[in-house]
Amino acid sequence: MNNNLIMDAHLDLAMNALEWNRDLKQPVSKIRERENGLTDKLDRAKGLVSLPELRKGNIGLVVATQIARVVDQHSSLPGWNSPEQAWAQSQGQLAWYKAMEDQNEMILITDMLSLKNHIALWENANIAAEDKPVGYILSLEGADSLIDLSYLEKAYVNGLRALGPAHYGPGRYANGTGMTGPLKSLGIQLLKEMDHLNMILDVTHLTDEAFWQALSVFKGTIWASHHNCRSLVDHQRQLNDDQIKALIERGAVIGGSLDVWMLTNNWKRGVSDPIKNGVPLESIIDHFDHICQIAGNSDHVAIGSDLDGMYGKEQAPYDLETIADVQSLNKLLAIRGYQSDDIQKILHGNWLRIISNNWHKN
Numbered sequence: 001m002n003n004n005l006i007m008d009a010h011l012d013l014a015m016n017a018l019e020w021n022r023d024l025k026q027p028v029s030k031i032r033e034r035e036n037g038l039t040d041k042l043d044r045a046k047g048l049v050s051l052p053e054l055r056k057g058n059i060g061l062v063v064a065t066q067i068a069r070v071v072d073q074h075s076s077l078p079g080w081n082s083p084e085q086a087w088a089q090s091q092g093q094l095a096w097y098k099a100m101e102d103q104n105e106m107i108l109i110t111d112m113l114s115l116k117n118h119i120a121l122w123e124n125a126n127i128a129a130e131d132k133p134v135g136y137i138l139s140l141e142g143a144d145s146l147i148d149l150s151y152l153e154k155a156y157v158n159g160l161r162a163l164g165p166a167h168y169g170p171g172r173y174a175n176g177t178g179m180t181g182p183l184k185s186l187g188i189q190l191l192k193e194m195d196h197l198n199m200i201l202d203v204t205h206l207t208d209e210a211f212w213q214a215l216s217v218f219k220g221t222i223w224a225s226h227h228n229c230r231s232l233v234d235h236q237r238q239l240n241d242d243q244i245k246a247l248i249e250r251g252a253v254i255g256g257s258l259d260v261w262m263l264t265n266n267w268k269r270g271v272s273d274p275i276k277n278g279v280p281l282e283s284i285i286d287h288f289d290h291i292c293q294i295a296g297n298s299d300h301v302a303i304g305s306d307l308d309g310m311y312g313k314e315q316a317p318y319d320l321e322t323i324a325d326v327q328s329l330n331k332l333l334a335i336r337g338y339q340s341d342d343i344q345k346i347l348h349g350n351w352l353r354i355i356s357n358n359w360h361k362n
């Protein structure tokens, strides 16, 4: 196994391409230059993610999202006025991923064969990183865009392999972060259909009630793609210790998020500052440690950075200039006493284990 290979299980690449109008084939410096002077979004000229930076950081495999919310007229969240529009948005995102494949920038990973071939490619030291496409496993964040359950099957045929029913606020299948309440009846049917298709359930963003309900309804492979610990930074968006224990019992893996408000207490969006608040990349290791202590091993933590997930450098650990710097976790984990085997599990091995276990069933 390539010693430094990193898998990042949560990046909204297509959202950045289409809604932030970022050409992710370019280096981050070029994308920032292009955004200088723009004020339409807080994170303009502060992005950290692009395909060259992923390759530079040896982040050869990612879980890449499709994401499109449906909102009613009273919602303060961005979104579409109907499921059909949201579906079309998600299909535009898919079209962007396909165009990246055509350029050999990315490659879709859907099964054991494509996964094995991809890992072998990234292990091949004779091929320069610049010549390696970034592998992506397709996931849907928030299920609103599935017009009805027949669209889950269409999405599966298009390569979708993981799904988180909820995002922020109200959802057609499940309410999300900041809300309460169980899964909608559509959401229960969705989980059963996902089981039928052997898809992976992402519990990220579920309400507490829906989290526990999902664990009992859904029988298959579970992950929490981008999720930190509530006992360290208190918010419903984070996992409490009972939830962490239950995920460990299910053999799940939890991806540490690098959105700084999830790493430090009392963060105020647009006001706080990663340097003044003292939040380096190493902060995520406190969350890893916490989960490893509960588990008694390092089999359940990994990376789900969510970098450029509607925020940029203004809300990322201050020692990250681009996503390539996530590679320094290698060294930081060693300094914190993690052995080489454990570090490899955290950087990629834990994700690969549960994905392989799941796909062997196909």
Ligand SMILES: [Zn+2]
Pocket: 141, 204, 205, 226, 306, 309
């Ligand atoms: Zn998210």
